[in-house]
Amino acid sequence: MRLSGLVKHILGLGFVAVVTLGAAESVPQDEKARQLGANAAAELQRVLKEELTAALQAGGPGQAIRVCSQKALLLTRDIPQKMELPAMTIKRTSLRWRNEMNRPDAFEEKILTDLEARVKAEAPMEPVLLLQNKAYHYFEPIRTGGLCLTCHGSEEKMPENVRNALNALYPGDRARGYGAGDFRGVIHVTIPQEVLAEP
Numbered sequence: 001m002r003l004s005g006l007v008k009h010i011l012g013l014g015f016v017a018v019v020t021l022g023a024a025e026s027v028p029q030d031e032k033a034r035q036l037g038a039n040a041a042a043e044l045q046r047v048l049k050e051e052l053t054a055a056l057q058a059g060g061p062g063q064a065i066r067v068c069s070q071k072a073l074l075l076t077r078d079i080p081q082k083m084e085l086p087a088m089t090i091k092r093t094s095l096r097w098r099n100e101m102n103r104p105d106a107f108e109e110k111i112l113t114d115l116e117a118r119v120k121a122e123a124p125m126e127p128v129l130l131l132q133n134k135a136y137h138y139f140e141p142i143r144t145g146g147l148c149l150t151c152h153g154s155e156e157k158m159p160e161n162v163r164n165a166l167n168a169l170y171p172g173d174r175a176r177g178y179g180a181g182d183f184r185g186v187i188h189v190t191i192p193q194e195v196l197a198e199p
């Protein structure tokens with residue numbers, strides 16, 4: 001049930017009203033944005049992992065690279081439709097990008113640089129939420145796990161067919177040389193404020 005305009009008016013926009021009434025719709029906007037961002041990021045990671053695991057099992061890493069290169073962007077762009085929020089956008093990006101399409105813009109570069117500084121200072125890594133130009137920007141940090149190193153790890157340990165496939169597809173590849181647990185980049189989810197506004 002939505003709060004009527006009158007009730008809202010009487011209670012004001014204070015946090016107390018939210019707690020007292022406990023209606024789902026009265027969750028503050030930034031909290032809704034955070035939840036949507038986290039859900040979108042989790043769904044993207046789930047889908048990519050599923051696809052990656054299936055491709056690795058079917059044809060090994062050389063084959064999986066082709067699948068990644070053809071499907072990762074499409075699967076990413078599919079998330080807003082799947083969540084029935086076509087106004088939302090989602091992107092994977094990194095200071096050391098592999099695919100030119102994932103290259104950070106100036107805003108993303110700033111966030112990535114800040115997060116990297118946090119990693120260097122061994123500060124805990126948490127998602128970032130910002131409100132800018134009438135849109136919420138949610139950034140989910142990504143780290144490299146063991147599975148990732150086959151294609152993002154050190155040059156010397158990389159299987160030859162993986163190196164060859166990467167060289168052929170991504171001549172300007174910067175996304176190698178990571179170790180387990182390294183900060184790899186972010187999932188950036190943009191949610192226009194109007195999506196969250198109550199009617």
Ligand code: HEC
Pocket residue numbers: 052061064065066068069072073092093094096097098099100102142143144145147148149150151152175184185186
């Ligand atoms: C089979 C090889 C392979 C494995 C394993 C792999 N990746 Fe990738 N990764 C790629 C390729 C190819 C791309 C470029 C495809 C694209 O996004 O268009 C990529 C792109 C990315 C990007 C997007 C930014 C960029 O550099 O373009 C991120 C972030 C990323 N990978 C993280 C991971 C993480 C985290 C893991 C482990 C869970 C992982 N990858 C495992 C091959 C792989």
